[in-house]
Amino acid sequence: MRILVTGGAGYIGSHTCLELLNAGYEIVVIDNLSNSKLEALKRISELSKKDFQFYQADLLDKMTLEKVFLKNNIEAVIHFAGLKSVGESIEVPLHYYHNNVTGTLNLCQTMERYNVKKMIFSSSANVYGVPERVPITEASPLSAINPYGRTKLIIEEILRDLYGSDNSWSIALLRYFNPIGAHESGRLGEDPNDIPNNLMPYINQVAIGKRDKLNVFGNDYDTHDGTGVRDYIHVVDLAKGHLKALEMVIPTKGIDAFNLGTGTGYSVLDLIKGYENATSKKIPYTFAHRRPGDVDKSYADVDKANKILGWKALKSLEDMCYDSWRWQKNNPNGYDE
Numbered sequence: 001m002r003i004l005v006t007g008g009a010g011y012i013g014s015h016t017c018l019e020l021l022n023a024g025y026e027i028v029v030i031d032n033l034s035n036s037k038l039e040a041l042k043r044i045s046e047l048s049k050k051d052f053q054f055y056q057a058d059l060l061d062k063m064t065l066e067k068v069f070l071k072n073n074i075e076a077v078i079h080f081a082g083l084k085s086v087g088e089s090i091e092v093p094l095h096y097y098h099n100n101v102t103g104t105l106n107l108c109q110t111m112e113r114y115n116v117k118k119m120i121f122s123s124s125a126n127v128y129g130v131p132e133r134v135p136i137t138e139a140s141p142l143s144a145i146n147p148y149g150r151t152k153l154i155i156e157e158i159l160r161d162l163y164g165s166d167n168s169w170s171i172a173l174l175r176y177f178n179p180i181g182a183h184e185s186g187r188l189g190e191d192p193n194d195i196p197n198n199l200m201p202y203i204n205q206v207a208i209g210k211r212d213k214l215n216v217f218g219n220d221y222d223t224h225d226g227t228g229v230r231d232y233i234h235v236v237d238l239a240k241g242h243l244k245a246l247e248m249v250i251p252t253k254g255i256d257a258f259n260l261g262t263g264t265g266y267s268v269l270d271l272i273k274g275y276e277n278a279t280s281k282k283i284p285y286t287f288a289h290r291r292p293g294d295v296d297k298s299y300a301d302v303d304k305a306n307k308i309l310g311w312k313a314l315k316s317l318e319d320m321c322y323d324s325w326r327w328q329k330n331n332p333n334g335y336d337e
């Protein structure tokens with residue numbers, strides 16, 4: 001069974017590639033390395049002791065996409081490739097729409113031509129906008145509050161229209177909550193460019209001494225300690241969710257959305273405490289203004305993924321924190337040696 005993984009060199013993609021290889025799937029990876037390094041792919045081979053075909057190419061390059069499908073007998077696609085920074089998407093929306101939406105259109109058109117109609121798409125909890133209530137079910141209202149989230153919502157709608165026009169497609173829309181953590185080998189992890197936007201990579205950089213302190217954005221939210229609450233999920237649990245989704249998508253037809261989270265919300269202060277306990281590193285912090293666009297609470301109802309995909313996140317907050325730190329400690333400069 002050969003699976004095309006777009007964005008396979010990235011944070012979630014690399015962990016998923018490793019799980020796929022370990023489970024006996026053959027993979028082909030396409031990634032333009034705009035937000036990732038070749039070294040991640042080398043380490044996937046090292047850890048799995050398996051080789052795979054890699055195309056350094058852009059989804060906007062239709063010729064290469066054509067070549068990838070022509071030369072490889074692809075049966076299903078896991079589509080991670082996309083730009084993911086909310087803040088950047090507000091600054092350069094056209095770039096985000098072009099990369100994420102046009103890239104997906106090119107991919108779907110090529111899939112259709114080669115009669116490959118099984119896809120897992122990386123959506124996001126961002127499609128719930130400002131949630132009316134938590135935990136968030138898949139039936140909750142969808143709304144985008146930034147261009148990044150809108151690209152995800154638009155792509156979900158495109159995929160629903162595609163299925164509406166041709167019921168032989170089989171598509172899983174996976175709405176990830178907040179992936180953190182790293183592979184237990186300490187060889188794969190998240191390697192942000194520049195100053196991290198997300199909480200865990202920032203905490204890691206404070207722990208390793210690259211930054212003095214963490215700014216906690218807001219302490220007057222409607223939460224148990226006033227700081228923002230999120231559903232943090234270990235990236236390896238998330239990667240395994242893709243294998244469960246593949247097992248569903250391959251033999252069936254249809255389109256459905258699934259929340260991938262743990263179902264538990266932790267605040268920023270809970271995460272800091274969890275990190276300090278798991279790693280014995282002190283994380284100095286100060287309270288700062290709320291970050292525009294942040295919601296007070298976001299965590300998933302995960303019953304649907306549990307019942308239909310037979311998937312559940314298993315790793316604890318301690319695992320997430322310790323594994324994040326091990327990755328940072330072993331790779332202080334990420335994938336740059």
Ligand code: NAD
Nearest residue numbers: 007010011012032033034035036058059081082084122124
């Ligand atoms: P990432 O940036 O680490 O990985 C994305 C990969 O896609 C990168 O390797 C990048 O080089 C590649 N890429 C981007 N545009 C491309 C293009 N046009 N052609 C070819 N390759 C391209 O991000 P990630 O955290 O691994 O996220 C993977 C997917 O999951 C993304 O679609 C993201 O929007 C989505 N997602 C991520 C999170 C999160 O917090 N990390 C949460 C929800 C959803």
Ligand code: WQD
Nearest residue numbers: 084086124126178197198199202215216217228230268294
């Ligand atoms: C988590 C909490 C911040 C940094 C984003 C996207 C989402 C998904 C995951 C892609 C919030 C607080 C953060 C800092 C802080 N990505 N924080 N100091 O915003 O929940 O989700 O990434 O799809 O769609 O929106 O994640 O890690 O940025 O923030 O206090 O330096 O940490 O305010 O409460 P977020 P995050």
